[in-house]
Amino acid sequence: MTLFKRFHCFLKKGSLFAFFLMAQFTFSQNAPISISADSKTPAEFFQELQAKSSYSFFYLDDWIENIEVEQNFQDATVSEILDVVLSDTPFNFYILEEEKRVFLLQNTLVYDKLPPTFYQTKDTLESTNAVQVQGNMPPPTFYNDEVSQTTQKFPVVRIGRADEQNLRPTYTLSGRVVNAQTGAPIPDLAIRVGGRVTVTNEQGAYELELPAGYNILSTSAMGIQDTDREVIMYNDGTLNLQLQESLEQLAEVVVEADAVRNVEDAISGNEEITSEESKDIPLVLGERNILEVAKALPGISSAGEGATGLNVRGGKTDQNLVLLDDAVIYNPTHFFGIFQALNPFTTEKVNIYKGAPPVEFGGRLSSVLDIETKNGDTQKIKGEGSIGPVTGNLALEIPIKKDTSSIIFGARGAYADWILKALDEESLSNSEASFFDGIIKYHHRFNENSEIRGTAYYSKDNFSITSDSLYNYSNRLGSVRWAHKLSEKSTGVLTGSNSNYNFGIDFDDEGNSDFDLNYAINESELRYRLRTRLNDAHTLDYGLSGKYYSVDPGSIEPKGSASNVEPISIDREQALEGALFIGDEFKVSDKLLLNVGARYAFYAAMGPGTQNTYQEGAPKSESTVQDTISYDSGEFIKTYGGPEARVSARYLLAPDFSVKASFNNSYQFIHTLSNNTTVSPIDTWKLSDLNIRPQKGYQATLGFFKNLNENMYELSLEGYYKRMDDVLDFKTGADLLLNENVETEVLQGQGKAYGVEFLLKKNKGDLNGWLSYTYSRSLYKFDGETSEERINNGEFFPSNFDKPHDLSVIANYKFTRRYSISANFVYQTGRPITYPVGTFRFNNADYVTFSDRNKFRIPDYYRLDLGINIEGNHKKNKLAHSFITIQVYNVLGRNNPYSVFFVTEDGEVKALQSSIFAVPIPSITYNFKF
């Protein structure tokens, strides 16, 4: 016991880790010992060794805890035994023969000679020891525990076991960095040592040459806590890091865009929102909604609250490519767009590209919303759940194999019926609405060079507005993605996905017209994307993708034997869409960065099917059909395609100030058919064919980006001009559902949109948030040859979502560690509507006659939401950690009109204004965690 006590005293003096012994060293002819390791703990083994050898051993208990002692020794010397026992450990030993003492040494060596330069003279008496070849052998490593205590958060890490035979001035440190919560690799993490920086690759791996001895590694990455790690290099070795997410930052309402990225990236007009961030932003009924938060960013809006679909930079709602783990999700909302169909607990983040998107994406004109699901935790089971007034939600993360694979699972169900009952709207009092969504994602990391993940998702909505018809719609999708490293410089990502969207109407009343109506679209995609880092200046992204669509545009079937509804089934439509793409991130100079991409989009509408041709110059209608052509299975009906450019450039005017410009064009081969002013869940998607051409878009942007006050503020001003060709609209009163010749109802025209977006963000501090203001216009023109193919006499008119002024402020203020408030303010110009300009008597009743399309506007929209977040106290040993969120949606109680419309009732015209949430809506959410 005294032995260990002494050792501890030694420790307290703080110089244990470096011995500099000048004692003579001789290999003793110490007496052979026989010792068996059978069923002994290392401590027992060393105690026995000490007893038998008559040497005193010096070591720390916890050093030897993990030493595996398995061998039996017969007539072995102490040094022989220790050689074997310590062979695979970071421990060396030193035997002080004269004093009969044995020191175990962590990592280090005992230098029993002074360095050759110690006395500034060459020691000619040098023995033939290995030291001789170490002409520039580094000085021994000293490390004083007390000195560095102040900055130390993590224990000092000792790398490698010094090998007398292989002492070098520098050693290689490599390893992998993973997120401590999720086990996911952290790419693009900057590791700084002195003045040098290295960055982790996509698998989170890194490699560094470090001088022998003491080094400090500083890590920093977006969303990850900055850390300093002290390492002592004794040899080559690995250091895997598990880093914490920067939790404090996430609790604030901030759009995570790396401060530097804002200025330095070549691509502009992209935003990232994490699900976590959206949690404090007060929204209706306390439901987190990442898509709602997106609308607070400049350039993104919708026709109104409760309107499904986003309008990005003046584009139509069908021009957004919404991807959930690489698979298209056709309707990412529930309940007329009021709630998101994404589980907030399993959603990691969404990346929104408003400008030139990365070359791998295509097929939509306006934007890409790339939604990513979290990887499950690979360390331990985690769960999150909620029971709200509208939804019940459960998410579980289950490790399958530690550090390797995990599953994340989320399910959400809603019981919104009572809301409809509570609505002060008689026609809805018999309504019902419910929804469900579920997601499961499996993630497996084979090794540093290869990982795979698979996602399956399903959502379903049921609602009935009247008691005789039940509407339903559902999304189903699945995707598999395999990311692998081909070489040091190349990585490849293979993705396969399938998505399905369908809706149905189940009509059941007392007459004989009961029916079931169904619509479905299905698409499958295979994509292979490669990335090669050619050199410091060039990084290439290239690959190809292929997609197969099949659309069942509608079928109606009689329901019950009494029904005399005749079954109709519109022929299935099929098409192929493919693309080849290549892009180069070209660093021309430190100041100029180019991102040049090209993409060739190809589309073919495929048989079997029939298509009508129409007389030239006459409006398409059943009476102008010229010919009906039949196509065989697999035959190409019509092909479209063309090159797409994705060019963006960044020039740094100062390290924190840049100017960016971009140009891109794109094709869109699939269109929604909707004759509503806002999106409705029963809007159908139509593939381009002989008579319906693809939409084409062109966009140019120019913007200035500036960071202030050490990246505390981000400031940007960006303008865009956009032109769209062959966008779809419809003849007045078009009947789009179950229409075999939809082209007779379709108009194809032109759109233009332009705007200036201003964004000021404060990312740090007690007060954070952002202010965005957009001035924009969105105009369309349909100028056909006959009057029924023209809208507003062929002039440009504002779209339904043309809201020139759009201001959003999101702010979060932290009073103390426990109390914070959040506010969300929105002001928008009222949207345009078509207003009646007169009445006429017809069929014993009065009807209205309408103005030009969208000639008038509803009153301006504004809304303020407030939330208070109260954290429970921070006592460590409390059973449960809790926080309470109190939110009030529409604090001002503004009765924002959603639409104004006109009904004829009892022969009279009445103007009605509908609003979705006309009064303040309070909600309290209690969260706890244990």
Add this chain to the structure above:
Amino acid sequence: MKFLKTTYRIILGIILLTSLGACLDELDIQTLGNEEQEPALVVEAVLTDEFITQKVYLSRSSFRLDLETDTVYNPYIPLGSRPVDSVDMEGGATVRVLGDNSVELNFTEGDEGIYLSNQPFALEMGVGYTLEIETSNGLEYVSDPLSIQGKSELTNVYAEKAVSDNGAEGVAIYVDSEPTQGNPQFYRYTFEETYKIVSPDWSSREFVLTNYDPCALPVPTYDLQVVEKEVENRVCYNTVPSTSIEQLSTAGSPESHISKHMVRFIGKDNFIISERYSILVQQQVQSADAYSFYETLNSFSQSDNIFSQIQPGAIYANVRRKDGTNENVLGYVDAVGVSDMRLFFNFDDFFPEEELPLFPFDCNFTSIPESHPSYCAQFPEPNPCPESVIERVNIGTISYYSPYDEDLAPNATCPGPYIVVPRICGDCTLLGDNVEPDFWVEE
């Protein structure tokens, strides 16, 4: 258990919701019309294959949006206070129908804007017709060609107790029909309903006021008598045409017989069925074009769903200027094959021993002074009493019920010699016609 250090995070959302605010408010409609524009011609005609006097209605659209209409019975607007119907009828036009079998049928204006065929005629199947109009300002209009698409015979019109989409109990009226000619695919249903009204507080006697001078001094002079009624006003009949658009399509079906298609639903609390009720349903076999016109018109004038609004726009008639000038004409001209059938029923056929629907007006018994201070008194004293009998009889707002009886009007502030009721409660001619219609059949 240590290694299973599971973190459960359960969020309990507690919502303090008294009510959710989604709502529909009625707005005042303002005049937004472009005054420079001419009001559009509105043409309405449903020409049939029945041998009758055919009608064409011509009017002009109005820029005013605050129209009230008296075409429909509105129980809340008593006669006399209804606004004047403000439809601007188009008189002085020349109207004719031309058939491609060289038939020419001329029309003559009856009431202003209503043009009646000079002799009864029926459209024939297989013949194409056009309607030609020359307005008084000399402009000529012509309709698209019209033809009868087919004929389908109503085989049954019947009523059943039912529950509406909104969950209200009531009576639904259904039709069955069989096609007889051509290829009927698109149907529109119109109806005319007639119902019997019985004055709830009818008395066989009435006031007669003569020699009334409210300005006489010192008190008004008058002769008020209570006499036996000479006019029957206990039982009346009111006839109302349908105003809604009720359509059905059997497109795609090889045999287009219709069974149990609901054309009308009447709530149990609607007083029109409190006595005997009759409905004449007309089934019109129409063209696809007409069907889509009415569907569009209908979809623009009702709210199905507050969350998604149909994109409205101008919809024009199948009538254009003969010389090809671009001018928007409203309304629609249709040629249809028709079939009619009438149905009668009584309230207790469906709701025996249940309370009758409430009479839609307040019929409180009151007692008021017979006379009032002179209007021309030099120093008028404040009069705490309500309007007197003679004043109200003079403007026709009360009916005699009985001599004063404290039990009937216990709270009268200034009781007089009579018990009176609002006129509409004792005189059904305000609500209908006191002559039994020819088709009326009592049980």
